[in-house]
Amino acid sequence: MVSIEIEAFTRVEGNGGAEIIIENGEVKDVRVKIFEGPRFFELLTLGRHYWDVPDLEARICAICYLSHSVASVLGIERALGVEVPEEIMLLRELGLLGELIESHALHLYLLVAPDLFGYADAIRMASRHGEVVKEGLTIKAFGNYIREVIGGREIHGINVKPGGFGRYPTIEELERMERQSEALLKLARRAVGIFADQEYLGAKAEHYVAVNGYLYGDKLIADDEGGFDYFEHIEEKTLPYSFAKQSRYKGEVFMVGALPRVMLKHEALTPMAKHLYEEYKEKLSQGYASLNNLAQAIELVYALERTKEIAQNLLDRGIKGENVPVEPREGEGIGYVEAPRGVLVHHYRIDEKGNIAYSNIITPTAFNHAMMELSLYEEAKKRYGSSDEVTFLQKLEETVRAFDPCISCSVHVVRL
Amino acid sequence: MMLKLGVFELTDCGGCALNILFLYERLFDLLEFYEIKEFHMASSFREHDTLDVAIVTGSVSTQRDLNLLHYARNHSNYLIALGTCATHGDVQASVEGKIREKLERVYGTRANPMKALDSTPIVQHVAVDYALPGCPYDKDELYQVLMNLAKGVEPPTKDYPVCVECKLNEYECVLVKREIPCLGPITLGGCNAACIKSHLGCIGCRGPLPKEANPASEFEILKELGYDEEYIRRKFKTFARGELRW
Secondary structure, eight states: OEEEEEOOOOSSBSOEEEEEEEETTEEEEEEEEEOSOOOOHHHHHTTOBGGGHHHHHHTTOSTTHHHHHHHHHHHHHHHTTOOOOHHHHHHHHHHHHHHHHHHHHIIIIIIIHHHHHTOSBHHHHHHHHHHHHHHHHHHHHHHHHHIIIIISSTTTOOOEETTEESSOOOHHHHHHHHHHHHHHHHHHHHHHHHHHTOOOOSOBOSEEEEESSSSEESSEEETTEEEEOHHHHEEEEOOTTOSSOEEEETTBOEEOSHHHHHHHHGGGSOHHHHHHHHHHHHHHTTOBTTHHHHHHHHHHHHHHHHHHHHHHHHHHHOOOOOOOOOOOOOEEEEEEEEETTEEEEEEEEEOTTSBEEEEEEEOHHHHHHHHHHHHHHHHHHHHTTTSOHHHHHHHHHHHHHTTOOBHHHHTTOEEO | OOEEEEEEEOBSOSHHHHHHHTTTHHHHHHTTTEEEEEETTTBSOOOOSOEEEEEEESBEEEHHHHHHHHHHHHTEEEEEEESHHHHTOHHHHTOOSOHHHHHHHHHSOOOOTTOEEEEEOGGGTSOOSEEEOOTTOOHHHHHHHHHHHHTTOOOOOOOOBHHHHHHHTTOOOHHHHHOOOOOGGGBBOOSOSHHHHTTSOOOOTTOBOTTTOOHHHHHHHHHHTTOOHHHHHHHHHSSSTTTOOO
């Protein structure tokens, strides 16, 4: 028995690698190893007052901090029986859209595009394809602008709170979002063509799982199931070689992320994004993991169109800026959000004083862990013995990258 | 001569490495002076020889982190501890209890095959040449530090509380006027009072103000406002466990 190591994945967030086990000249097994250290967020928030919790949970991940804040706030509000008006939900959605724009632009233009153009990174790629890198950075900066306005800072702002916001956006800020989202649509539309050409890599998922709303909701859905709670059909197990746990849906490997979202929720897409979905429908339904990149590119178009819609809507009706009062009481609630890389769950029980008595967080990369292993296994099996070693390892890394894994997030998949 | 730069990520949220990419065009300005030899979030390119400047983010939370930290220290002339995980330990260091107890409570086993450690800041393990806290740090400040180093100037450090930035921005004091628990008076400034801009209290993410912080007085003020002692204690310890005495 021999094994091939991918010592550390590059152009992904966090510290992880893989081991490909070869026996009798064949790929026998693949293990995705997460060696980012555990940070014990569930212990960190235990006994803390609900008001401070979203700010702490945001620290799980910088790329999707607002998804964590919003999921945390939704879980807490459900536990405390708080309902907020549409204006607040629209503003939260706007924040999630900003995060999706920032995160997808980072992933597609800076992390994946160098593979397609044959460079080690976007900085080296910029010497010949400066315009592509520049367009990516412009889109990414716009996503960050939204995160700064809604979230309070580009990274780890604390503006999203149970019951509403610390500060509400101004007319000028909303007008800028409306204007810029329109201007950037052209660039995003062009990106779809670039990522549509990528070769098929990885496995096909047996199931897709997503949240019932496009970016947030109160239940999960799957290709064969309407609204359910995560603990009804998803099981987790610990692994000896990783700080992340693995999940199965009804005992089978499943996928979360842009591809499952577009496939399960294309009805909810905005006009141009829906048109693009129709155009690439046949390709997307091939189901290979690498198509997640194409789905992300289509979502970039969706997010820009939807940002414009929401900004216009809020400008038309005017911002009231009134928070809903929140009173501590005993309760339990789950927040479901679509982080850029897939389903994110924050589950809390709160005691009568308003302190956290239980929490469980499951992140998209944890949900995708088994699917990442399966994809690497199939890709390795296909290529072992026929590709040279450099290509072999390069293609395996590209396969992992398609999941847009966020390894910092994945080590918080724990239940108390 | 181009300076050789390496970015090493230990256990963290990825934000401190990401924030470097958020410099956008100014990152390309820095690349007039620096050559990136290691930055795994951004590049597949790696060339391991000696570095002029090593940036280390994150806390030491595994044996691997510790080995990587020693590698970075032994191969660099100037080491920057970047972000509150590196300088004070951040939220993961505030989780109490011994590692095996924590593993048992969370993973259901005391076994530790991946060699996890209790999270500690890197300043506890190696000598650092410059410490820039913040969760995340202010990217303009990092830009200035790297530009100073490129010109051979030792970068200055900040030494004033968040309150100073609040005053400069003419924000209303949320602690005095709205009785919101705000750690601004005892927290190192440099964030441009981001949380108070959101009409919320400072949560202390840049760590305590060196030397001059008066946590005992802040503790009394919050107690008088009706916050219970345990609540205040945990708030104080969130980003810099064990550093504030009162």
